[in-house]
Amino acid sequence: MQKQITILGRNYTLRADNGEELEAAAVDVDARMRGLMARSPSVDPYTVAMLTALNLASELRAAQRGYRTRLDVMEREAAAIEAVLSAAVGEGGA
Secondary structure, eight states, X not given: OEEEEEETTEEEEEEOSOHHHHXXXXXXXXXXXXXXXXXXXXXXXXHHHHHHHHHHHHHHHHHHHHHHHHHHHHHHHHHHHHHHHHHHHHHHTO
16 A cells, blocks of 8 residues: 655655554654754754654664563563472472
């Protein structure tokens, strides 16, 4: 499916499996770029785009680290629960 989005007043037609998600992402990128341009009006649009991309990549990496940390904790907790259940089953079977 094709989806039309607008970022900084420029229209783009993109192919997307999830048009609503793409549109939401475009709104977010547009808002971030506009905010950066408002804070630094002398910065050219290319630099604004690169800084926005860098900020988004940094946020993504932080989120991935957070998910990996949570997954590690869940795996340790699952292993502890498994050990308790194994011990309980072993005691009950004796």
